[in-house]
Amino acid sequence: MDARTLQEFRAVVGERGLITSAEELHTYECDGLTNFRVMPEAVLLPESAEQVQAIVRVCHRERIPFVARGSGTGLSGGALPVEHGIVISTARMNRILEVDLTNQRVVVEPGVINLDVTGKVSPHGFFYAPDPSSQSVCSIGGNVAENSGGAHCLKYGFTTTHVLGIEVVLPDGAMVHLGGRTLDTPGYDLPGVFVGSEGTLGVTTKVILRIVKRPECIQTLLAAFATTGEAGAAVSGIIAAGMVPAAIEMMDNLSIQAAEAAVHAHYPDCGGLLLVELDGPSAEVASLMERVNEICLSCGATEIRVAQSEAERAVFWKGRKAAFAAVGRISPNYIVQDGVIPRTALPRILEEIERLSAAAGIKVANVFHAGDGNLHPLVLYDRSVPGQEHAAEELAMRILELCVEAGGSITGEHGVGEEKKQMIGKMFSEPDLETMQLVRCAFDPLQLSNPSKVFPRPRLCGEKPGRYEPHPLETAGIAERF
Amino acid sequence: MDQAGASSPGGTAAATAEVSWEQLHALIGANYVRPAGPADAVMGVASQTVAEPADEMQLAAALRWANEADIAVAPRGGGTKLGWGNAPRVLRLILSTKRLNRIVEHAWADLTVVAEAGVTFGKLQSALAQHGQRLAVDPLWPENATIGGILSTNDSGALRLRFGGLRDLVIGVTLALPDGTLAKSGGKVVKNVAGYDLPKLVTGALGTLGVITRAAFRLHPLPPAEGRTLTFRAGSVSDANRLIVELQGSPLAHTGLQARARHDVQPEVDVRFDGTPAGIEAQCTTARKLAAFAVETGESAQVWNARQELWTLADTAAVAKFSVLPSRIAAACETVRRAAEKGGMKWKIVAQGTGLGWVRLEAAQPADIREALVSVRAEFERGAGSLFIANRPAGSGAIEAWGSPGDAYPVMLRVKQQFDPRGTLNPGRFVGGI
Known part of the structure; x- marks a missing residue:
């Protein structure tokens, strides 16, 4: 990575927020799946959504692939760095921003630890339902990426059931809000497809969670x-x-x-x-x-x-x-x-x-x-x-x-990641996978966000689809489009 | 064809090019292709042809043919909610899922079912009930509504509070895409995170990304005994809201909670309990304590029909779905009341504990309804909510069915362009002209 880009990253996250020395980078070369290892070029530790956005903008301009990482407890290599890429760690974005007990919602940054959400609301008789076994260390951002489950999802549902809204920095650096505080926000259910997309559609910077009343x-x-x-x-x-x-x-x-x-x-x-x-x-x-x-x-x-x-x-x-x-x-x-x-x-x-x-x-x-x-x-x-x-x-x-x-799946809660991307073809046909990747093309046509994960082969996104503009003759009512 | 000069975000298919419908006959059989009649119009936009493919392969082939010939397509199930959304910019072919009506597999011991899109909800529930199970949603017009249509319109009722919405119950779909691809995603097991979750993406997408040809759902056991419903009359909408918030904040495991409010009577709150007799009894006692400030008025399961009853349509009524924070249900009722009173309208609301609700406005002059809906929507949006107009009276003028899709709209547009680059499916019917 060239010195000018590194300098730009340093300007965003400060000296303390940028890791480039080989020995420190070793910590990040794998996640919970330790038999895959790749050294990233750098690790960045932003403290705010704005910093994430600034980092991703640089990545987009320079075509630098990036991998977002929460606590690194994932078991499918989802947070495995990619060659010549950087890692964006959300570890410092760990504030619980808002607790609304009346409406049973909590707004958190992605680095907040799963169990800390329950810790925050349990004095009031609530809990956060998804409970992966790693809940004392895993992060909400990671849970969103993997659609984490846990022992109690049989009754309470998975992470996706409990995520109402997500603030996301898209791979082109735009910040958007998927879903919201209320149910059924107008438009496509983008939180539905973002949760469980394993970091391939953008970086989560805030999450609106639903909490549940503790049963009697x-x-x-x-x-x-x-x-x-x-x-x-x-x-x-x-x-x-x-x-x-x-x-x-x-x-x-x-x-x-x-x-x-x-x-x-x-x-x-x-x-x-x-x-x-x-x-x-x-x-x-x-x-x-x-x-x-x-x-x-x-x-x-x-x-x-x-x-x-x-x-x-x-x-x-x-x-x-x-x-x-x-x-x-x-x-x-x-x-x-x-x-x-x-x-x-x-x-x-x-x-x-x-x-x-x-x-x-x-x-x-x-x-x-x-x-x-x-x-x-x-x-x-x-x-x-x-x-x-x-x-x-x-x-x-x-x-x-x-x-x-037997009619089942290659993963129920750990994700496909790096480990099983060759297996997903046993479950889905080529057209199935190509269709899923249409979503990828809509979010990340340049394949910068956690590339090479989930799918065995990237889909070529083709020419960038543009907004349809009516021909002047159509506008004038002289011709119709065929 | 459409509003001259309007930009068409989803692309557009042509309206009147000469088409050789015989090609469609060859694909699905001449007996299943017929000229469209007035009853086949979608929000006043007439179609030319109705086709009823026999299976998903035929449906995909017909869709591909239409796409290549630039023929705009509206998928149709039971046709119970064709008035939802915006009017299509153009429409030439209705692709009916009527014959895709097989329940493919009810794996009752695994609590899952796979069914084709044209299966009616009523048929599905009867089959599931044979093994003491159900799909735990309560959609409108269940006897005619099909699972494809229910998914596409994301129509959920009071059960959503306890069992989640369709997005939480659908575990797999097969989609026919405009290019003729039949693609499946999800699966038939309850827990599965392999690949992108397209079942959620197409739930509520109003058939604008692909035609759902089959779907798999997780099921729940039928409640062991007849449940019980308690109804309380509250002195005001804020008292009704208070009761809802208190019941929601209690450890009770109710399976339905709704407020009913209208212009001429005091609001009522209904709460339903299912489970073992002992459990129901104990919960009723707790609920009555929490509701001490309200007056108990009755016990009847009939109250759960209130949402559907909003649709006893006079020509001059509009029905809209809203979504607000549960703590703002009273404020929502007040907003509706003010707007309605200003225009001299009757109003009715059924609001669920989830913050989702339905409002009916009835006016002497349809044109007045438009103004009321616009002002109510603006007020809801200020409080992080939304208003979706499901039915509007003729003569109420053009009004976008949904409000603002927010800053993710460009992403939605790109998703549409990826799935349906030629704008074949339901052009213009969805949010923001998608």
């Missing part, structure tokens, strides 16, 4: 089964009984062992563990919890515990939320995968995974958002064993293929 009562049940098959049958029973629990989570034996080793959640040692959380009016929750209890027993549960206190409930969840990191206790290296299947395909897919795992000689631990079919296989391997990393990657991709074959 929350109860969490933990049930142990001999097998994941039995646990799966209990999930089917709960759904068939017409319930929509706040969360249903499943862990297999390997992931239970890992969680135990890491956080001592005192989970029973069993083949399949279920966590079922119900919330709502107390009277309702009490009667439904009885039904859940019956269903679990009839499906062969060997042990059932209902959390008797908020502290016990937190312990139940601690094991689950720590599961990814906990696997580090039982394996030197691992891949966290994220596939979705129609929930009813679970027994068959788990069997297949077991077969593939045995054939490859690589262990797979399974953590599962069982209510909505979102499977997180943790593929365990040892990088120091020659060939094992490659075999693990192949196995992880084969599992995703299984998900697609």
